[in-house]
Amino acid sequence: MLDDEHARAILAAASRDPMSATQLSETCDASTATVYRRIDDLTELGLLEESINVRSDGNHHSVYRATLTQFTLELDDGEFTTEVECETEDVADRFTRMWEGL
Template structure:
């Protein structure tokens, strides 16, 4: 599932983020994602079965911790790459004694290629 970064507001459900971070395989994926990688590359690097990898990447994407981008190749084939979508996560206890998360995002400018990738991902999701 492709997460639309333009629709994101930075008030995330702490439960989703904390649940995702509480899972050892998702933490392994986060620790491995030093650069954009495909699910296959991550599966091999993390020693996680590919079917499990896709579920974990969906979980990370839904929690807005990882973004997907589609790389269109000259051959017409495309591949999906995943990358971290945060620089820092802080967990805070409010005065009402509820846990909240604050996520610092990297500053990104959208290039024409990235906008085309996002459009392609939206078209692919609609089919």
């Protein structure tokens, strides 16, 4: 997945601020359909996290945040090894972040 330019662009953009699919589409210069496909794949792999942006006008929408913090590729004695580190957020932190967004 990380060899895909759109997936990398989405992760980079979503690592700065949580963004909606529309915002990611504009920021990454990719079609909304492409962004939604990559969002599905990245979320399934645990590299991207979805949350709901609750608004006072009742118009709630999903935003996405990158959880990937580090990707390591090593070559040793003719063999490649990879390590992926993702940030995990517990329920209390997620609730706090959601509450602060209100």
